[in-house]
Amino acid sequence: MGIPSDLEIATAASLRPLHEIADRLGIPQDFVEPYGRSVAKIDLDVLTAEGQPTAQRAKYVVVTAVTPTPLGEGKTTTAVGLADGLSRIGQTVAVTLRQPSMGPTFGIKGGAAGGGYAQVVPMDKLNLHLTGDFHAVTAAHNLLAAMLDNHLHHGNSLNIDPRNITWRRVLDVNDRALRNIVVGLGARIDGVTRQTGFDITAASEVMVLLTLATSLDDLKARLRRIVVGYAYDGRPVTADDLGAAGAMAVILKDALNPNLLQTIEGTPALIHCGPFGNIATGSSSVVADIVATRRADIVLTEAGFGSDMGAERFFNVKCRVAGLRPDAAVLVVTVRALKAHSGRFKITPGKALPPELLAENPGDVRAGIANLRKHIQIIEGFGIWPVVAINAFDTDFDSEHQVIRDLCTEMGVKCAVSTHVVNGGAGAEDLARTLVDALRTPSRFRFTYASDAHLTAKIEAVAKQVYGADGVDFAPPAAKALAEYERLGFGGLPVVIAKTHLSISHDPSLLGAPTGWRLPVREVRAAAGAGYVYAICGDMRTMPGLSSHPNAEKIDLVDGEIVGLS
């Protein structure tokens, strides 16, 4: 792009004092706890303290995308750049984002704090420990695991079936060797031998639980309900049964407070929690959004992957739990992604893009445009205004953008080009004005399903109404589990469908807008503590590995300065 590296740009940015950032949202200093000089935590007492606002006032906007290539299409950069663009045209705005997971930073991918001139700073802290929330999740999760194995060791009075334990351990590291392990080897005093494994911390149910909790009391109630496994008689065994929920809440107490940072242009950024986008909600925290929507004119929040994934869960799970009303969705699209949906190119992370994909060819864009059309329809299905944001690359051609504009005109949808990566907030001013314009017309938000619908019906509703599947095929174990969950009282929970993000269907090879297919649900699991049931449609990896030459080999500390974090 001919611009400096993300780390160079972030390091060169001059940070404003955090009290100025808090001031922009009218957060009194008493509720701002500094963590180092450039990060603060917002004390959640701000939600209940006398004289503080108590209701949503902001327009609440989710930033989502078309079905991405494996490279990602720039949702985070768009959210950050657009927030800066909105600030520039006079709006009081906050952007709320997930905290990046540290493990993958040392793997193949770089950091996730935006990029170019659309970044949250300080970028190094954001990609490392930040305020330790991920570490707190790791500690709380593993305390529960230790108490569970300790219970087996000390006589197993709860009659837990060691072959039916679902609670694993977690670490925020890409470590393939920990996926499948045997614990409790050694002498009698070294515990009960059984097979289990580690997931990455972002895949922890505790992470989703922290994301969805609305208060400390709600956090504790959700922790109590965590199911760790089943007794010999099939009864679920909970964290409450093990007496672990109180200690876990103590470990997570500070982690529930959202983190306040800033964009490189000084817009408030709340960075909080980072659950997986496949098996979990893929959203930032509910509490950060509650704080922000009571104070800003516009709150932008990112949701993982395409609108079939993150935005669907944002609407059906996050907004439901938070009691917040969404107003619009910014739908990020790239020429690259639509060309890829033509099915004419193969994109592999870590390899150069095919040169033909970079040549001017509006025909390729047109061949993939069905994907954008379908995502617009998905968002409209929620009664929400989509605003199409073309995340412009310097390899784009105007003729290619025109194909996108034509579709938007045809569908009566607002559209703008944004060049935030190269130009920062100034490059997103058009998009900002387009969004403000769209927000003038009230939305008529509706959920895909009612909370009291049957779990099976909820899954079918998402598959048919959102994805466009002809129906759902439940494998026998999945059907059995769903019936069992209804019986156990989990029937009122919302659902998450764990599937590939590379297709609107469950099959990554089905590009564009697949039709004439059925969703195969292989297995269903309950995250009773976090508060959702998830249907598994494909192989979900919950512990990444490192490549043969991981990024960690390039990351270094030279004269006290971090290098290689990208």
Next chain:
Amino acid sequence: MGIPSDLEIATAASLRPLHEIADRLGIPQDFVEPYGRSVAKIDLDVLTAEGQPTAQRAKYVVVTAVTPTPLGEGKTTTAVGLADGLSRIGQTVAVTLRQPSMGPTFGIKGGAAGGGYAQVVPMDKLNLHLTGDFHAVTAAHNLLAAMLDNHLHHGNSLNIDPRNITWRRVLDVNDRALRNIVVGLGARIDGVTRQTGFDITAASEVMVLLTLATSLDDLKARLRRIVVGYAYDGRPVTADDLGAAGAMAVILKDALNPNLLQTIEGTPALIHCGPFGNIATGSSSVVADIVATRRADIVLTEAGFGSDMGAERFFNVKCRVAGLRPDAAVLVVTVRALKAHSGRFKITPGKALPPELLAENPGDVRAGIANLRKHIQIIEGFGIWPVVAINAFDTDFDSEHQVIRDLCTEMGVKCAVSTHVVNGGAGAEDLARTLVDALRTPSRFRFTYASDAHLTAKIEAVAKQVYGADGVDFAPPAAKALAEYERLGFGGLPVVIAKTHLSISHDPSLLGAPTGWRLPVREVRAAAGAGYVYAICGDMRTMPGLSSHPNAEKIDLVDGEIVGLS
């Protein structure tokens, strides 16, 4: 004791603003980074910045003890109370302590921030995440482990012998089931199958390394030298060979900055690092002591267990690495410990003390006093003044204290009674005056061995001159390893003798001052990164377990307040 619980006292304490605490040590605000409202990190640039002090000015005093009972004899409370006592008589003082490990807080033992009216606050933060240093150690340690297993997975070009890997993983949790595990099960893509295990984070070599590093550059150099295992040809494989040291340094960058807290009476307390006291140095960090000794009149630092353990390593390892000159040792003694050394009582943690031990009986104290005599001699052997501190309990009798006073008079050693747990700094003023008086006469510090002595000779010197053993018996594998370490260039390192802390010998049943015994060294290992060689004399547990009803079951969050942390 008839006083409120530690948590109640700590919660009731009114904290002074941290900038006032930093002011007491003349640390400019630019170098004080707040982490929340009651904890700060001190930027290590304060050591090299223009205009800042560059040399030791403080009297440097280690707080050690007689051979403790399994209950501990109150070194931390004495260090904290004495620091407050010194403050009260007009000294500028800092106390430097280890950070407690979070895992055991949820096990059987309570927190370790002192106790009663001799505590460091905030007690809850201290016993939980504090500023995340332990989490950073966990992350850096486990990144190296992941890179090691990943290297095996991607073809093992370094020819590492999977049967000769010494690097395990760590977590800050008491989890017996993780002591011995098999990793790398599953499919081909899930890594190489081998047996390994987890230690508690406090037992990580990275923790000791962080404790002993004198600067960021030194930290990185030590990280590079970590030996993770051996190649098929016997060559040691290092973190540097795996390309991991730079990334580990990045993870540990902020963790090297000492944490500033305060006692409940407002004395500066630097809480930093917490390595194990058996296999490692059992001391707080070198950098915290370098910062403190350049600024205070007196710096008190605690070293783990009795003077044969923590103080010996403080003198021979920590002072050597830090380049600091020690001036005195406060030797904590309790009536309880000396009665226990009579061999007439059995003390079991979690059970009530035998009633006969609590009855007035100076004869029992006299029967155990050889232990105190030996510890006085150990300290004098370093050319250092011992000051005996009687940590008074309300079950003590004056006739029993008199036995201790008589021995001190006989040996020409200063002695004072301290009641800091009940009376805070006021209860330690006598001890404070006694220490100040002792510090008027310069000490003539000497190491037990020269750095260039042979490793075998170093171990023999400690065993004979410090412990009073007749000699050392090296098991054949130990002798072989020592010869190999000399060949590999580790000969210049200091030694740590890993043995029980319940006897001056290697045998916990030998009370008082054992004579006529030889030290059996079963095994020798190198912590080449941290920078020492350790000789193992007994079974060292490096991953604790939880009891049948761990403390975690009682710890809870009630109306947003922590309860049950004791």
